Amino acid sequence: MAKTVNVNVHHVTRVEGHGNIVVNATDGKVEKVEWQVPEAPRFFEAMVRGRSYEDIQTIVSRICGICSITHSLASTKAVENAMGIRVSEQADKVRILMHYSEQLQSHVLHVGYLVSPDLFGLPSVVPLAAKAPEVVMAVIRLHRLANEWSDLIAGRTTHPVTLTPGGLTKFPTEKELRELQERLKNSVADLKAVAEAVLSVAGNIPDFTRETEYIALKQDNPPTYTFYHGDITSTDYDGAVSIHDWQSVANEYMNDQSTAKWTKWHRESYTVGALARFNNNAELLSPLAKDVAKMLGLAKGCCNPFMNSVAQIVECVHVVETSIGMIDELLTAGVKPETVKVSPKAGKASGCVEAPRGILFHQYEFDRKGNCVGADICIPTNQNHAAIQQDFEKFVPEILDEGEDAVRLKLEMLVRSYDPCISCSTHMLNVQFVR
Amino acid sequence: MRKPTVVLGLGNPLMADDGIGVDLVGRLGQEADCYPAVDFIDAGVGGMSVLHMIEGRRKAILIDSAHMGEAPGTLRRFTPDQVRIAKILAHQSLHEADLLRVLTLAEQLGQAPETMVIFGIQPQVVEPRQGLSGLLLDRIDHYLREIRSELEKSAG
Numbered sequence: 001m002a003k004t005v006n007v008n009v010h011h012v013t014r015v016e017g018h019g020n021i022v023v024n025a026t027d028g029k030v031e032k033v034e035w036q037v038p039e040a041p042r043f044f045e046a047m048v049r050g051r052s053y054e055d056i057q058t059i060v061s062r063i064c065g066i067c068s069i070t071h072s073l074a075s076t077k078a079v080e081n082a083m084g085i086r087v088s089e090q091a092d093k094v095r096i097l098m099h100y101s102e103q104l105q106s107h108v109l110h111v112g113y114l115v116s117p118d119l120f121g122l123p124s125v126v127p128l129a130a131k132a133p134e135v136v137m138a139v140i141r142l143h144r145l146a147n148e149w150s151d152l153i154a155g156r157t158t159h160p161v162t163l164t165p166g167g168l169t170k171f172p173t174e175k176e177l178r179e180l181q182e183r184l185k186n187s188v189a190d191l192k193a194v195a196e197a198v199l200s201v202a203g204n205i206p207d208f209t210r211e212t213e214y215i216a217l218k219q220d221n222p223p224t225y226t227f228y229h230g231d232i233t234s235t236d237y238d239g240a241v242s243i244h245d246w247q248s249v250a251n252e253y254m255n256d257q258s259t260a261k262w263t264k265w266h267r268e269s270y271t272v273g274a275l276a277r278f279n280n281n282a283e284l285l286s287p288l289a290k291d292v293a294k295m296l297g298l299a300k301g302c303c304n305p306f307m308n309s310v311a312q313i314v315e316c317v318h319v320v321e322t323s324i325g326m327i328d329e330l331l332t333a334g335v336k337p338e339t340v341k342v343s344p345k346a347g348k349a350s351g352c353v354e355a356p357r358g359i360l361f362h363q364y365e366f367d368r369k370g371n372c373v374g375a376d377i378c379i380p381t382n383q384n385h386a387a388i389q390q391d392f393e394k395f396v397p398e399i400l401d402e403g404e405d406a407v408r409l410k411l412e413m414l415v416r417s418y419d420p421c422i423s424c425s426t427h428m429l430n431v432q433f434v435r
Numbered sequence: 436m437r438k439p440t441v442v443l444g445l446g447n448p449l450m451a452d453d454g455i456g457v458d459l460v461g462r463l464g465q466e467a468d469c470y471p472a473v474d475f476i477d478a479g480v481g482g483m484s485v486l487h488m489i490e491g492r493r494k495a496i497l498i499d500s501a502h503m504g505e506a507p508g509t510l511r512r513f514t515p516d517q518v519r520i521a522k523i524l525a526h527q528s529l530h531e532a533d534l535l536r537v538l539t540l541a542e543q544l545g546q547a548p549e550t551m552v553i554f555g556i557q558p559q560v561v562e563p564r565q566g567l568s569g570l571l572l573d574r575i576d577h578y579l580r581e582i583r584s585e586l587e588k589s590a591g
Contacts, residue, residue, distance in 0.1 A: 044449070046563075062479065064480070065479055065480030065481045109483055125540060126536070126539060126540055129540065130543070140544065140546075143483070143486075147484055156477070157478075157481055157484045157487070157488070158484060159477070434517065434518060
């Protein structure tokens with residue numbers, strides 16, 4: 001049946017910038033389909049210029065309230081790479097634990113608070129709390145655990161304070177690690193409950209597929225489902241590229257639809273995030289995470305972007321199960337105090353980690369006093385913009401017959417599934433007094 | 436053990452006056468010895484994490500920059516039921532958060548403190564730079580006096 005559809009989801013008047021969705025179709029013919037992104041947080045690159053290497057992490061941790069640990073880790077690794085600073089095995093493990101806490105924190109928030117209402121057919125988590133309170137309470141318990149885990153290792157829930165070039169300023173005690181481990185073991189029941197809740201509404205996950213290049217970190221030595229170490233790989237590429245050559249992978253370019261830079265490698269677009277990591281590294285997941293992937297019908301090679309949220313649930317299980325084992329390793333070795341002494345020197349290098357929403361690159365150049373003279377940051381969301389556009393172009397003709405409301409909702413769900421970080425530099429209140 | 440009162444400073448110090456809440460909670464934290472029953476937390480742009488920072492408290496005092504239709508630099512004390520949200524959320528990402536919606540969810544889950552007080556400060560400048568505007572800096576002592584007075588009410 002021929003349809004005329006006009007969707008214009010604009011958020012340009014908002015305090016916080018967001019993407020716009022534009023679809024124009026007349027008599028079943030699609031005239032315009034666009035994912036427009038009005039802004040990107042590039043100004044942080046200017047803000048770090050002239051600042052000491054010691055201050056970089058503190059500044060970039062404020063780029064984002066959800067991925068503050070990830071930005072801190074990427075920048076700290078870049079500083080260490082630029083100045084030839086080595087990190088102990090113990091500090092490396094504790095940093096990975098810190099990073100895992102943010103993966104859990106972010107994924108649980110995304111699946112629990114943003115995606116679940118879609119799957120349950122509700123407008124937000126507030127009515128979901130009334131309809132499925134036990135699921136929301138499991139999500140909240142997991143979120144609280146992740147926050148307290150961050151508090152313990154990073155010194156705070158958001159914007160970490162224990163990270164420093166060369167290591168960490170504070171380590172958790174063995175008693176604290178044992179307590180955390182116990183809590184992680186106890187959280188498995190809540191993780192299973194969330195997975196089962198998603199399974200119960202999995203029929204509402206749109207059935208959409210587009211052949212996609214997925215890019216993620218890959219670590220061979222030892223083989224690891226990695227978020228922190230390794231080189232860059234893709235589902236279209238058998239080898240691996242050093243993280244220091246990330247610009248040759250991202251190939252950033254400007255697009256008229258957006259003030260954010262877009263990226264492409266072997267195709268016109270690529271995708272990063274949980275599904276990208278899964279599609280590159282699934283065989284390296286922890287045993288329980290593999291079971292949950294199987295239960296939820298997620299298999300390597302999946303090209304349905306809506307399944308990114310399912311991959312996030314799988315990763316939640318993976319980071320919890322893996323952390324339980326890592327804490328055993330730390331306790332067996334014994335947690336020892338460390339002092340870090342760094343002498344700044346000139347250098348230029350990159351740092352790369354997997355943010356919850358995909359691979360993140362930071363690059364800095366320092367003068368001999370350790371002051372920053374240049375910065376280049378490439379965030380995962382920018383790397384997904386071209387893929388979202390290509391998904392729109394394939395998806396809209398497939399759903400046009402469902403009418404304007406369904407097209408709008410499904411495109412919004414599609415954007416949400418990518419878990420984008422479009423702007424979180426401010427969260428200002430905006431209120432009108434009623435009393 | 437959680438202290439019965441929490442003061443949260445919200446905002447981003449890299450966005451000029453948006454960082455007023457973080458600035459003020461940092462200053463108040465230096466007086467923490469005077470307030471043994473109060474936790475002072477730099478909540479940054481933590482969004483939903485506020486839910487867990489206020490849980491289990493008797494009172495939460497939240498300091499944030501706020502568009503209230505007032506003259507720049509104005510401080511207003513209000514409770515969540517005195518205002519309505521004027522912000523439209525896209526629900527596209529986690530990277531948008533609205534404090535009032537987080538407080539609503541806390542109430543719905545039965546996790547909200549008995550008393551929730553917001554100190555909103557109308558910003559003069561919100562743009563990518565560090566440091567508050569001169570206007571807000573000149574009024575810091577006034578803001579601190581108002582919040583200290585609220586803390587003394589809690590103690591009493």
